[in-house]
Amino acid sequence: MTSLSAFPITHKWPPRDPSALQLYSLPTPNGVKISIMLEETGLPYDAHLVSFDTQDQFSPEFLSLNPNNKIPAILDPAGPEGRPLPLFESGAILIYLAEKSGKLLPAGAARYEVLQWLMFQMGGVGPMLGQFGFFHAFAGKEIEDPRPRTRYADEAKRLLGVMERQLEGRDWIAGEYSIADIAIAPWLWGARKYYKMDAEVDWASLTNVPAYLERFLARPAVQRGLEQPPR
Numbered sequence: 001m002t003s004l005s006a007f008p009i010t011h012k013w014p015p016r017d018p019s020a021l022q023l024y025s026l027p028t029p030n031g032v033k034i035s036i037m038l039e040e041t042g043l044p045y046d047a048h049l050v051s052f053d054t055q056d057q058f059s060p061e062f063l064s065l066n067p068n069n070k071i072p073a074i075l076d077p078a079g080p081e082g083r084p085l086p087l088f089e090s091g092a093i094l095i096y097l098a099e100k101s102g103k104l105l106p107a108g109a110a111r112y113e114v115l116q117w118l119m120f121q122m123g124g125v126g127p128m129l130g131q132f133g134f135f136h137a138f139a140g141k142e143i144e145d146p147r148p149r150t151r152y153a154d155e156a157k158r159l160l161g162v163m164e165r166q167l168e169g170r171d172w173i174a175g176e177y178s179i180a181d182i183a184i185a186p187w188l189w190g191a192r193k194y195y196k197m198d199a200e201v202d203w204a205s206l207t208n209v210p211a212y213l214e215r216f217l218a219r220p221a222v223q224r225g226l227e228q229p230p231r
């Protein structure tokens with residue numbers, strides 16, 4: 001078995017337990033997807049904080065694992081063929097952990113329904129709400145031209161409408177609780193908490209989406225995952 005010390009990322013963030021899965025993250029909407037998944041599946045993990053304050057995501061050690069300089073990323077000492085597996089992109093990590101644990105990704109047609117909603121998050125909810133946050137809550141709010149703000153607010157509202165309709169008569173986005181929920185719900189949590197999106201997207205007019213988020217946040221594994229890695 002290749003030693004984890006062959007991976008430069010372990011020099012900056014030494015494993016506490018080298019037999020556990022190593023998570024490099026920060027409790028942002030993308031980061032907590034993976035800590036929540038790890039808590040839900042019960043897979044042992046070591047959570048390492050990648051601080052944006054000190055630009056850790058641009059360090060050579062972090063870039064050696066994820067050249068795209070974004071959290072979350074993992075290094076699983078017990079990957080396929082008994083070799084360590086480095087992995088980035090939260091959607092890919094969720095699929096990997098679901099397959100490794102045999103949890104939260106059903107077989108057959110239901111699998112593709114879950115993957116469809118996972119991709120809806122990766123290609124739509126994450127990027128659009130992220131841009132919305134930039135133009136409404138962060139540096140972009142200084143820009144006088146209202147078009148970027150309006151565009152992303154409209155798109156956020158539209159996506160929430162899609163979820164509102166999909167959740168009619170369903171507790172979870174693809175029926176049963178799955179990795180699609182672990183991808184989507186943290187973005188609702190994060191956009192409310194960090195971007196204060198409620199008024200802009202008319203959150204009060206929604207019924208199914210707020211109930212869904214409440215259901216998600218009530219899960220003990222979700223509550224634990226939202227705190228990992230501790231800041």
Ligand SMILES: N[C@@H](CCC(=O)N[C@@H](CS)C(=O)NCC(=O)O)C(=O)O
Pocket residue numbers: 028029030031052057069070071072088089090091
């Ligand atoms: N598509 C990526 C997006 C990851 C992402 O945007 N991560 C943000 C935090 S939520 C980040 O690391 N930003 C740091 C940077 O861009 O320098 C994924 O889902 O893993």
